[in-house]
Amino acid sequence: MxxxxxxxxxxxxxxxxxxxxxxxxxxxxxxxxxxxVSPVFLPGPDRAWAALVNGLMRGELGHQILGTVERMLYGWVLASLLGVALGAMIGISKVAREYLTPTLDWIRPMPASAIVPVAISLLGLTDAMVLAIISFGALWPMLLATVHGFAAVEPRLHEVSRALGLSRWSVVWKIALPNAMPDILAGMRIGLTVSLILTVVGEMLGSRDGLGFAILLAARSFHSADLFAGVILFGIIGYISGQLMSLAERHLLRWRQRG
Amino acid sequence: MTRKWRGAVVPVTLLVLAEIYCFATNLESDSLARPSDIAVAAVQALLDGEILRSTAQTLWAAAAGLGIGFTIGLSVGVLLGLFAIFNDLMEFSIEAFRPIPSVALIPVAMLLLGFGYGMEISIVAFATTWPILILTRAAISGIEPRLIEVARALRFGLFARIWKIVLPAALPRIFVALRLAIGVALVVAVTVEISSNPLGLGYAMMSAQQSLHPDLMFALLFWTGLVGWAVNAGLLQLQRRFFGPAAAVEVLP
The missing domain is CATH 1.20.5 (Single alpha-helices involved in coiled-coils or other helix-helix interfaces)
Structure with missing residues (x-):
């Protein structure tokens, strides 16, 4: 600003x-x-806005937003922790990369939502199922980005670390991790988008209390104004989370722009 | 030679372990299946044409949506990349629309279009427009400015300028955008099918799960992975063949 x-x-x-x-x-x-278009299907912005304000005043929309954002963040954080830890382990070891990369490349183009039927049959229509599909789906972009970041360390930096006699752990912490940071953050940004998408899918299928299920119900009962209010809110959630991610990127990668 | 086979060690070991586990515990489950049963179900569904029919439905919806999304994304992207003024004027509208997650439009499309190809195609079109638009715009504003000067010196009209200079110069990066968008199209198509639309691979998987056929469900899951992998590998091959290093700039969507 x-x-x-x-x-x-x-x-x-x-x-x-x-x-x-x-x-x-x-x-x-x-x-x-x-x-x-018939007003049953397409409300004007005035009606969508009125539905938005009305829902927020009555508190039910706030409750649903909270449920959705909470779900999305839990899944995303879980996926980030797992993805970065696993990705680091695979990325620093050449042997692990050779054994695992083909498998990972095969899974990469798989639609994350394809895991939904499996999750439903294992966990049922529960909150655990929704959390599982969000974190599983958001795991891959972060895992792959982290592997790439750790694998692509400038060879001269390895020489430097050898000359300094750094231990394996401090090589990871002081050289590989900062080097992988841009990739990790890019992966986390994609992961966040994937989380939001899978939150919507999970809520719709699992009938969990949240914005995704609310807009499905609104569509089924032909409350088009509530439906559009929900879609607008989803746009706002997506926008804010993207902006926060950019802010974090700028903050964490300051050293890079200065250099 | 041995190097190449290392990649197969992990999946094969996992499959063998799963088979042994199922055999040892004499698994009778509604949610898990023996790998050998999954293979049998896959062969059966391939033979009776069910898998191929659902694959064709999914691919058709993805391709049609991509066609629309690509056309819109490319033309708007070219316009915004060429004329800075349009880019400035549209900035707010694009930033306001782009973050809407495509699946949030499923209920809207359901209400407006009902179930069927129409809703799936329109959601795929919405989802694929953005990466194409953004990457085309970036590709065009990244064109060597001297090329534009050449076009001006040759007194090209707008159409000739786009057709003879801008598009060829931006083509490698537009192809990368197309490759990414094809991935997005497949993912979104399957997602729409899983969450509502009674068509294609996604729906086949859901109904296999609901009718308690875990073997068929896993067979479809692996098949879906295979289709995604094959499409991606084919496109990478094309990209290497036709554009080589020109398209090597990887862009994250």
């Missing part, structure tokens, strides 16, 4: 692009007002 004010040209452009966005919303309102 500070940067915006320092550069007036950028600020004006941002305001202009904001008005373009407002114009699109106006077009949406026009579509709804002219009844190009």
């Amino acid at each position: 500070k940067r915006l004010f320092r550069n007036p040209g950028r600020f004006i452009r941002f305001i202009l692009s904001f008005f373009v966005g407002a114009f699109f919303i106006y077009l949406w309102q026009l579509c709804a007002d002219l009844r190009l």
Whole structure:
């Protein structure tokens, strides 16, 4: 924000692009007002906004948002811990890489949601099932990124560490981990997106109390305004989590820009 | 030679262990299955055409959605990459729409279009538009500026400029974008099928699970993995063959 004010040209452009966005919303309102699509299916932005405010006032939307965000974060944190730990173990050992990389490459393009039927048959329609699919799905991008980051250490840094007589542990901690950090953070960003997607899928299938299930119910009972309010909230959740991730990246990778 | 086979050690060991475990405990389960039973179920479903039919449905929906998403993403991406003014004006709208998770649109598509190819294709189209748009825009603003000057010196019109200079120069990176988007399309198609749409591999897996056929369910799971792997490997091969190092810049989606 500070940067915006320092550069007036950028600020004006941002305001202009904001008005373009407002114009699109106006077009949406026009579509709804002219009844190009039946109001049963497409609410105008006014009705979606009213449903959003109403739901927040009554507290039920807040409750659902909390449930969804909580689920997404638990799954993501679990996946991050597992992914970085396993990825580091595989990444620093050449032997482990040779044995495991083909298997990992085979799993990589697999749709994360394909694990859902297996999770349901093992765990039933429970919170544990939803958590399992979120963390399992978000695990892979982080694991693969971490493996890549640990494997791609500049060879001269290895020579330096040998010359300094560093122990294996301090090589990992002082050289390999900082070197892998950009990859890990990029993996964590993808993992966060995957978590949000799988949270929605898990809630819909497992009928868990959350925003994903709420919008499914709204669609089934033709409450299109509530449905669109939920979709808007999902956009906001996605936007905020992405911004927080960028902030963390900028903060943790300061040393890189300076260098 | 031995190097190549090291990759097979882990999966084969796991399969053998699973087989021995199932044999030793005489497993009777509604959620797990013996690897040999899974293989039998896979062969059966392949022979009676069920797997191939669901695969065709999934691939068709993914391809049609990708076609729409690619067309929109490419044309808007070219426009935004070429004219900075459009890029500035659209910034807010793009940043506001892009973070919506594609699966959150499943209920919307269900309400507007009902079940079937229509909803699946439109969700795949939404999901694939963004990576194509963003990466095309980046590819085009990364074009050597002197090439644009050449186009100006030759007095090319807008169309000739795009067709003869911009697209060829950005092609390798657009192909990378396409490769990523194909992956996204497959994942989203299967996800939509699993969570609602009664079509394709995802639905076949769900109904195998619900009818307590874990062998068929795992067979479909492995098959889905195989399809994803084959598509990805084929595209990588194409990329290496046609673009070589020009497309080697890996971009994270």
